[in-house]
Amino acid sequence: MATRWREWLTGWAFVFPAVALFAVMGVYTIGSGLALSFASWNGFTPEWIWVGLENYADLLWADPSLAPGVRRAAWNTLQVCVAVPLLTVLISLPLAVTLNSVRRLRGLLRSVYFLPYVTTGIATYYAWRYLLEPEGSINLMLRSAGLGSLAQPQGWLANPSTALWTLILILVWSAVPTATLLYLTGLQAIDPSMVEAARIDGAAPRQVLRRIIVPLLTPMTAGIVLLGVRDSLHGFQIFLIMTNGGPGGHTNVLALETYELAFFKGLAPTLGLSSALGWLLFVGAVLLTLANARLLRRVR
Template identity: 60%
Template sequence: MVLFAVMGLYTIGYGFSLSFAEWNGFTPNWTWVGLDNYADLLWRDPVHAPAVREAATNTLWVVIAVPVLTIAISFPLAVLLNSVKRFSGVLRSVYFLPHVTAGVAVYFSWQYILEPNGAINTLLGALGLGSLEQPQGWLGNPDTALGTLVVVMVWSAVPVAVLLYLAALQSVDPAVLEAAQIDGAGWWRTNSAVVWPLVRTTTLVVGLLELRDALQGFQVFLVMTNGGPGNHTNVLGLQTYTYAFQSELRPTLGLASALGWLLFLAALLIALLSHRATRKAA
């Protein structure tokens, strides 16, 4: 209880109080500013408000794309893995590798692959698709940088989603599938009209998990692009980190705390909506 009070309640209260203050992290006293930090982030400050709006737009694209793509890839893949009889354990282990190897080292590996002379451009050239190569690298081109990071996030998210779908598929009553086949439903019809509705609760869980990670995650953006090129991959989580540790402007720890609380409120709203949707689905 003492550990929870110190590391949990005190930290939360401290951070919430800091969101109403201006502090550089070193001086013994804060400068109380009230709601100025929130006003500066949302509309008032000519420097911070546009940066936050741009980061919010990028975050919105990530929040939409990552869950949708993860679900669109994971469910068919889980169906295929569930139908494999031989070497099923080996195949599931192979598809789960991206999750257990995810981390800073993997992001550096992706950077190497996506360089101007990296494996992606080399492969495209070898296949005669040189027109698709990116001379600046896939992370150096403003038009492809954010989409490329979304692909990396989906690559990391698919294994857990596949595992959840596999668990849901194995709980489906075989008699239901046999009845669909007897009625003349093919593979596509069975999975789209019978299996997919039966695993909708799992779909909501996967969507909620990926919404949370896409909204609050920033590690991949920090390591691979640091928000570049030209803030085209800057997201709210990274913007919060920048205010806290990298800003060269006026003391911005209070701004970082305020933006963190705005992110928390957004995550809480998404969680409440998802919980309500899950209850309806159940």
């Protein structure tokens, strides 16, 4: 009995620092953030002013100076959540199939396609800003190719009709490498005899892809879609660095709106609003995770 207690205490002695750190940095932070969503506070006054569900009501409909911007940001976020995972799958799956069939220089090609992922995000975003300026490389190439009508004289990020979709394409460009490697992992786990048997039976490559490879990779696709939706909901660095929500709020998303409410409203008591919007994002992410888990159970 004494030996068992000694082992128990020794184990807890090793685990306690991590548990204490999680309790302070995790549980306390989450709890205080939830409580703050029901209060009004500017970050400087010693006390919070409790307002109940007023913050949520203001965000959704009650405040005419706030709710329209949140609804526009929600619409932009929805477009990003749908377009980024969809385009990532449509690009990375054929790319992975092609790379899997290549015999020579396969390792080099994988490294080349993976470069966007290992490149520092902020540096990449600034590089894209230079490319998309009015006199940037994108417009220059279009004019040189005789497609000057497609160039954007004010820049791709300053035009309300192109700014959001330009950022979506950059997000897809940065997400494709990881998705491609995941698909390559899934392709290498497929039994080659299944594909060979289908080809012997006369199946065309398109039929093999549609009837065998795509169904077997469905769990991987669900995971890639979930990652894309998660990044679309919580990632705002690209929107902050490249456009800061402009022009005219056409690239503002909910995560950026949360950031703006927390840090760029001066002495206005908007930290509670920011926390409430963050919790709405959290609830949305949880619902999407549950939907994805249900989809995976059906697939399996």
